[in-house]
Amino acid sequence: MNASATRTAPTVPLDELPADLGPDAAVLVLEDGRTSVGRAYGARGTTVGEIVFNTGMTGYQETLTDPSYHRQIVVMTAPHIGNTGVNDEDPESGRIWVSGYVVRDPARRYSSWRADRSLDEELAAQGVVGISDVDTRALTRHLRELGVMRAAIFSGEDLVRGGRVRPVADLVEEVRSAPAMEGAALAAEVSVTEAYTIEPLGEHAGQEPVATVVAVDLGIKSMTPYRMAERGMRVHVVPATTDIATIESLQPDGVFFSNGPGDPGAATTEVELLRAVLDRKIPYFGICYGNQIFGRALGYGTYKLAYGHRGINQPVMDRTTGKVEVTAHNHGFAVDAPLDGESTAPYDDGRYGRVRVSHIGLNDQVVEGLEALDLPAFSVQYHPEAAAGPHDAAYLFDRFLDLMNQSTTEQEA
Template sequence: MSLLSPTPAVLVLEDGRAFRGRAYGSTGRTVGEAVFTTGMTGYQETLTDPSFHGQIVVQTAPHIGNTGVNDEDDESGGYWVSGYVVRDPSRRVSNWRATEGLEERLIRHGIVGISGIDTRALTRHLRDRGAMRAGIFSGDDAALGTDAQIEAVRSARPMAGARLVDEVTTGQPYTVEAVGEKRFTVVAYDLGIKSATPEQLAARGIEVRVVPAGTPFAEVSALKPDGVFFSNGPGDPAAADHEVEVIRRVLRAGIPFFGICFGNQLLGRALGFGTYKLTFGHRGANQPVLDVASGAVEITSQNHGFAVEAPIGDPVTAPQEEFGRVEVSHIGLNDRVVEGLRCLDVPAFSVQFHPESAAGPHDSRGLFDRFADMMADRPASTRA
C-alpha cells in the first residue's frame, strides 16, 4: 500500500470524538486503549515493546518512518500494539541499516493504523480527558455508521483490571549467558521483558534465567539465584496477585530484588502500598526524574499507565511491616509521580522507568551496576 493511498480511515474515541485520515499499515478495524508517546525516535522499539499490548499508540512526533526498520532493533519477538497513529509518514527510507519500510512491516504484522490526522489535537484531548478506549476503522470498516463504530470501541476490554502478562510472557524458560566471566545468576520474570534488559544484565557478568510470569517461587528457589528481577509489562498491577506473592517470598528469603516499570508497581504492592491508574500515563524517551539521594536529574525512557501510591519524603515503615523501612527513591518532575522505591531493611529496589533505554537516553544504566553490587554484598548466611 502506498503511503499516499487515499484509502479512508477514521479513529473513533469512546467519548464519541472522531478523527478522519488515511489508512496506514493494514486495513480493517482494531480497538484498544489510546495512549500517546512523546519519543522523537525509537518507533521500532515502541512497536515491539510488550508493555504496549492492547494499546493504540499515538506518536506525538509528526514525522515517523524516516529510518525504516531493520532486523536487529526489535525488542521482542512480536509487534504488540493494537493500532498505530501517525501524522506524516515518511515517503522514503533513509538509513543504511534499514531492511524494510515501516509501513511494509506494519502490513506484514497485521497492524491497523491511520495517518494524516491532527495528532496534536488528539494528544491534547487525551491529556484533558485521559487515556480511553478507541478504534481505528479503515477501508470498508471506515464506512460503518458512527454508532456502530462507537459500540465496537465501548465493547473493548478496559485496561483497568486487565491481567495481560499471561498474553505476552515467554512460553518456556530460556537462558541469556553472561558476557565474559560469570559473576552471578539472576532469575528474570518475563512480564513483557524487552531484549535489551537481559543484555544489560549479561554485560555485567550475570547469567539470566528468564522464566514465565506464572513460575512459582519454589522453582525459583530451586535455581539458587543470586538475585531476582521483575521486568516491565502491560496491564493493571492490581490483577497480578501471583507475582506479588512471589516478590514477598523473595524478600523473606533475603534474595536481592530489582524491578523496573511493572516490576516497580508490583514491589510497591508487595510492600503493602496501593497502585492507581494515571490520567494519561508517561510514555516516551524524554521523561525527567529526580534521584532523591544524589539530587541528579536523569532523563529516562518510560512506558506506563499505572503508578505506586507511596509517601514522598522521609522513609516510612512499609504497610507490610515485616519488610521494614522503605523510601521513595525517584520522583517524576513533571507531576511528582513515584518513580522508584528503595527498601532499607531488605535488599530490594525498583524504578518506574526503563534503565535498559532501548530506545532512549543512557542516564540510568548504572542501576544494573547497583543490582550487581547488591548481589555482591549479600551476606553469605542468606545464600542458598
Template sequence: MTAVLVLEDGRVFRGRAYGAVGVTFGEAVFCTGMTGYQETLTDPSYARQIVVATAPQIGNTGWNDEDDESARIWVAGYVVRDPARVPSNWRSRRSLDEELVSQGVVGISGIDTRALTRHLRERGAMRAGVFSGEAIAAEAELLARVREQPHMKGANLCEEVSTKETYVVPAIGTKRFTVAAVDLGIKGMTPHRMAERGVEVHVLPATATVEDVYAVDPDGVFFSNGPGDPETADHPVSVMRAVLERGTPLFGICFGQQILGRALGFGTYKLKYGHRGINQPVQDRTTGKVEVTAHNHGFAVDAPLDRVSDTPYGRAEVTHVCLNDGVVEGLRLLDRPVFSVQYHPEAGAGPHDAAYLFDRFTSLMNTALMESARG
C-alpha cells in the same frame, strides 16, 4: 484508502490507512519519543494500546532486524501524522509500513496528532478503535463497538505477553552472577544490560512459582516491565513476597515496581494519561541527580513522598520522583537489598542516564555473596 479513528467520548479523526487494513481496538495513548519507534512497537508493555506518535514524521529509518525488543509488534494500533515516503538508513531492511502490514497491525496516518494528543491530555487515555477499508461504517455504529471494549483498568495482561518457557541469556565474558528474571513483559535489552555486567539471566514465565525462581540458584531476582493493571497481578505479588521473606537481592522495573509496591502494602492507581516517551525528567533523591529517562506506564504506586514507611519487610522509602507531576518513580527497602524504579534503565533506544541502576543491582548481589562467604 480512508481510515477513521474513533474515541470512546465520540471524538472522530479521519485520515488514511497506514499498515494493515481492517479494524483494531485498544486504549489510545500518546508517546513523546522523537526516535525509537521500532523499540516502542515491539515493547510488550504496549499490549492492547493504540499508540499515538507525537513526533510529526515517523518511519524515516525504516525497519531493521536488530532493534526489536521482543519477537513481535505488541501495539494494538499505530497513529502517525506524516509517514516517511522512503526510508533511509544503512540498517533498514524494509519500510515501517511494510512491517505493520506483515504483522497485521492496523494504523492510521494523516491526522492532526497534536490535536489528538491535547485531547488525550485533557480527557485522559481512553478506549478507541481504528477502522479502514470495509470496516468503516456509520459513526454511531463504530462508536458503539468502541464502547463495547474492555477498559485497561482491571486488565490482566502480563501472562499473555510473557514467555511460555524458561530461557537463558548467557553472561557476556566472565560469569559473575545468576539472576532469575520473572517475565511480566520483558524487553530484550534488559537481560542484555545484565549480561554486559557478567550476569547469566534465566528468564522465567509470569506463572513461575517461587520454587521455580530458586531452582536456578539465583544470586538475585528481577521482576520486569509489563502491561495491564497491577491490581490484577496477584500471583507475581505472592511470588515477590516469598522472595522478600528470604532476603535475596531484588530489582524491579516498571510493572515490577508496581508489584513491589503492592507486596509492601502500598496501593496502585491509574494515571490520567500516563508517561510514555524517552524524555521524562526524574530525580534520584538519594543523590540529588536529575536523569532524563524512558517511560512507559499508565499506573503508578501510591506511596508517601515525605516519610519512611513501615512495611512487613522493614522500612521503605521513595527514592525517585518524576519532576513533571510528582509520581513515585523509585522505591527501596532500607533493611533488605531491594529496590525498584518505575521507568526503563535499559532504555533502548535511549537515553542512558539510568544505566547505573544495573550496576547498583550487581553491587547488591556482590555484597550479599561476600556476606554469605563471611557467614
C-alpha cells in the same frame, strides 16, 4: 504553510462523516465520540484498545515491539515517522505488540543503510491496523485534557456496511464495548512460555558469571537481560507463571521483575511470588511493572494516571545522589506511597520494614522508585535498559550487582 499540514484531515463531528471516504480512508474513533478521518497505514481492518501517546522523537521500532504496549493504540507525537524504515536488529521482542498505530506524516520513502523494509510494510505484514494523516498534536492535547480512553481504528471493508459508510454512532458503540485497561491481567499473555538463558557477554564472555539472576518475564524487552549480561551476570529469563520453587532451583543471587502491560491491581499471582522472594531475602530489582508489583507486595496501593508517562524524555531525580536523569518511560499506573521520609511497609503489620521513595518524577511528583531499607530490594518505574532512550539510568544495573555482592558477603560472614 508546511506542505504536510495540508495533508492532515480535520476532526469531524459525529454526524458529518463523509458518505464516500474512498478506498484508502481510515477513521479513528474515541469512546467520547471524537472522530478523525485519515488514511489507512499498515494493515486494513479494525483494531480496538486503550489509546495513549508517546513523546519520543526516535525509537519507533522499539516502541512498537515493547510488550508493555499490548492492547494499546499508540499515538506518536513526533510528526514524521518511518524515516529510517525497519530492520531486524532493533526489535525489543519477536513481534509488534501495539494494537494500533496513529501517525501524522509517514515517510514517503525510508532512508537508512540499516533498513530492510518500510514501516508501512512491516505493520501490514504483522496485521497491525494504523492510521496516518491525522492531527496528532490536537489528539494528544485532547488526551491530556480528558485522559486516555478506549478507541478504535476502522479501515477497508470494516468501514462499510450494506454498501454504505457505517454510522459513527455504530463505531462508537463498538469502541465502548471493548474491555477497559483497569482490572486487566495481561502479563501472562506477553510472557515467554519456556525459560531461556543469556550468558555473560562482552569482556565477560566465556567467563564464570559474577552473579546469577532470575528475570521474571512480565513483558521483558530483549535489551534488558543483555544489559545485565554485559556486566558479567548469567540471566535466566523465566515465564510469568514461574513459582518460587523453580526460582530457588536456579540458585539465584538476585531476582528481577520486568516491565509489562496491564493493571498492577490485578497482578495477584505476581505479587505473591514477589513476597516469597522478599521473605527469603533474595536481592530484588524491579522496573516499571516490577516497580508497581513491588509497591503492592509491600502493601501500598496503585492507581491509574490520567494519561501516563510514555516517551524517552522524562526527568527523574535520584534522591540518593540528587542527580537528575532523563529517562525512558512506558506506564499508565503508579505506586501510591508517601513521598517524604521513611514509612513502614503496610503489608502484614510492617513485615517488610522501612521503605522510602528513592526516585521521583519532576514533571508531576509521581513515585518513580522504591527502596526497602531493611531488605535487599529496590525498584524504579522507568526503563534503564535504554532501548530506545538515554543511558542516564544504566547505573541501576550496577547498583543491582552491588546489592547482590553485598548480600553474598553478609551471608558468608
